[in-house]
Amino acid sequence: MLLASALLAGLASLVVAEPLLTAKALLDGSPALPLGLHRRLRIQEQVASKGAEGTGWPSSSEQLSFSSPDEGHDYPAHTFNQLVSHDPAVPPPQPNATFPQRYWFDASYYKQGGPVILLDGGETDGAGRIPFLRQGILRILSEATGGIGIILEHRYYGSSFPTTSLSTDDLRFLDTRQSLHDSAHFARTVELPGLAHLNLTAGGSTPWLYVGGSYAGAKAAFARKLHPDVFWGAIASSAVTTAIVDFWQYYEPIRASAPADCIERLAENTALIDSLLSLNSSLVTPSLKSFFGLSNVTADADFVNALALPLGSWQARNWDGTVGSSRFDAFCDALTGNTSSLSTPARPIDAALLEGLDGLALPKDPRKTLASMSTYAAYVKEHIAALCPPDELQDACFGTDEYSGDGLDEYEWKSWAWQFCSEWGYFIGAAPEGTPSLVSRLLTLEYTGKICGKAFPPGKLNTGVSSMPAVHKINQWGSFDLAHSRLAFVDGSEDPWLYATPHSPIAPNPHRKDTLRRPFKLIKGGVHHWDENGLPPGRKEPREIAKIHRAEVEFVQSWMREWRERGRWRWGVGTGAEDGEGREVARWQ
Structure with a gap:
């Protein structure tokens, strides 16, 4: 019992100091997923979360990914009988079969005529989006419009499964179009508990708005285009509307925006490590892996994949330090020689590595690069290699050849x-x-x-x-050029996913006109869907975040005025003509 208590206390204290790496960050930022390490981190986080329940400590997932340690007594989960398949080409096991799809809602700000604002849970447990309902974008917009906020969990995530396993056969009902139909069917038919008398379904007297971030942001944009009769407007935050097979550009915003000295050191170290591995030396390669604390990682590609894991912490940054990570700053400190992020001193370069440098093209400042490699290696050894316990094979932690498991x-x-x-x-x-x-x-x-x-x-x-x-199945819906009336794009200038959004530097028109009807916002210094989280009363938002939230309230309120005035106008159909604000040409009814 004492040993167990000590373990829980140790894990909880680690959470307070910020985890070395979270399971979610591993999924978000690793080039290839080391599944063994991901499973180990999830177990540790679950133990830490349980140990923190009686202490007031937040769980690691809450700290770094907006999630809530429980669903919250103020927002109980409800279920909707969703169709297993909307696609006749992929029939369900029985005709009209359904599954329970979870959702949460808050009607405390509702006023007659207000909208229903649907937030897509995306590729995660929907309960993790409850902070957006409690104090984030759903609360902000609901208060401003007298609306109702809803979180809808995505099929095959959290507890919303149409099948009993994740075998290849049972995954046949999982694609983007099916999930878009889920949202439309939900909006058309749901009856919110206690509110059935209000006739809130889409297509009637109540406007529905769609909100999402990242993949869910792309879905919000697609839903506005594919189901304009269901969703009156949409906010697509960090919306990855372009599917890209080889997405090496993930690192380009990091390369452009992180401290220049840090990036220069990292690029030089990376090139030097590649050069040393290319020697295929039975002396140099083991010495290099040992130097980074990864001596028992067999495959060279798995070794360098582990070295890339700290870069995932860039995406985990947030304007609110209680949900964001500062781990990238510590990583950069190590690369540039600031050893305050290390508890043990960096060791000198191994003699075998120095001998391996003979004949290689060295960086312009070899002394500086080698000093950087020493602190880089110390950081990886302390913060990455240490995630694998001594009694575990490093290949079991950092290998990328085993991807078994069909359980939900x-x-x-x-x-x-x-x-x-x-x-x-x-x-x-x-x-x-x-x-x-x-x-x-x-x-x-x-x-x-x-x-x-x-x-x-x-x-x-x-x-x-x-x-x-x-990828053509996704890109057929507009890709970089996707646009629609009452569809807002909100991106961050430093988001590693920027190159998949309409603000991408490689998009045909990354500098569209920004109007109330077609908002096109870029948060300076922003990272991944930074507009979706908010603060509880009494805390002040940073200037850029307060600015984007004011803008979102402004353009959503203008969309609501359009909705109320729609009976007075008949909008021109098929003319293609617009005024200076992107409004379609209209005439009196």
């Missing part, structure tokens, strides 16, 4: 893996030759995409994934 409890990695393998791509690896790379060039498309064949073998009812994700 595997959804955290497997459901989204199915989606990116089948439709979205986003294999995050090295930059092409000629562009400085922050990660090893061993992180090829073949390496980062191998999870698809290993995790999803062909089934009897579902052939599995093809050799390349069918």
Whole structure:
């Protein structure tokens, strides 16, 4: 008992200090998923969360990913009987079969005529979005419009499963179009408990707005285009509207926005490590891996994949320090020689590595690069390698060859893996030759995409994934050019997903006109869907966040005025003409 108490106390204290790495950050930012490490981190976080329940400590997932340690007594979960399949080409096991899809709502700000604001839970447990209902974007907009906020959990995530396993056959009902139909069917038919007398369903007297961030942000944009009769407006935050197979650009916003000295050191270290590995030396390679505390990682690609894990902490940054991570700053400190993030001193470069440098093209400042490599290695040894306990094989923690498990409890990695393998791509690896790379060039498309064949073998009812994700299924809906009336895009200038959004530097028109009817907002210094979280009363938001929240209230209120005036106007159909604010040409009814 004392040992167990000490373990819980130790884990809880680690949470307070900020975890070295979270399971979610591992999913978000690693080029190839080391599944063994992900499972170990999830177990630790669950233990820490249980240990923190009686102490007031937040869980690690709450601290870093907006999630709530429980569903909250003020927002109980409800279920909606959702159709297993909306696609006749993929029939359900029985005609009109349904499954219980979870949702949460808050009607405390509702006033007659107010909208229903649906937030898509996206590729995570929907309960983790409750802070957006309690104090974030749903509360902000509901207060401003007299609306009702709803969180709808995505099929195959959290507790909303239409099948009993995640086998390849049972994943046949998981795709973006099915989930878009889920949202439309929910909006058209749901009766909110205690509010059935208000006739709140879409297509009637109540406007519905769709809100989402990241993948769910793309869905919000697609829903506005594909179901304009259901959703009066939509806010697409950090919306990845373009599916990209080889998404090496994930690292470009980091390369452009992180401290220049840190990025220069990282690029030089990465190139030098690649050069040392290319020697294929039985002396140099083991010495290099040992230097970083990863001596028992067999595959060179798995080794450099582990070195890339700290970069995922860039996406975990947030304007609110209680939900964001400062881990990237500590990583940069180590690269640039500030050892305050290390509890043990960096050791000198191994003699074998120095001998391996003979004949290699060295960086312009070898002394500085080698000093940086020493603190870089010390950081990885202390903060990454240490995540694998001494009694565990490092290949079991950092290997990327085993992706087994069909149980529903595997959804955290497997459901989204199915989606990116089948439709979205986003294999995050090295930059092409000629562009400085922050990660090893061993992180090829073949390496980062191998999870698809290993995790999803062909089934009897579902052939599995093809050799390349069918990104055309997503990009047919508009890609970079997607636009619609009452569709807002809100992105962050430093978001690693920027290059998949309409604000992408490679988009045909990344500087669209920003209007009330077609808002096009870029949060300066913002990262990933920074507009969706908010603060409880009494805390003041940073200027840029307060500014974007005011703008969102302004354009949503203007959309509501349009809704109220719609009976007085008949909007021109098919003319293509618009006024200076992006409004369609109209005439009196």
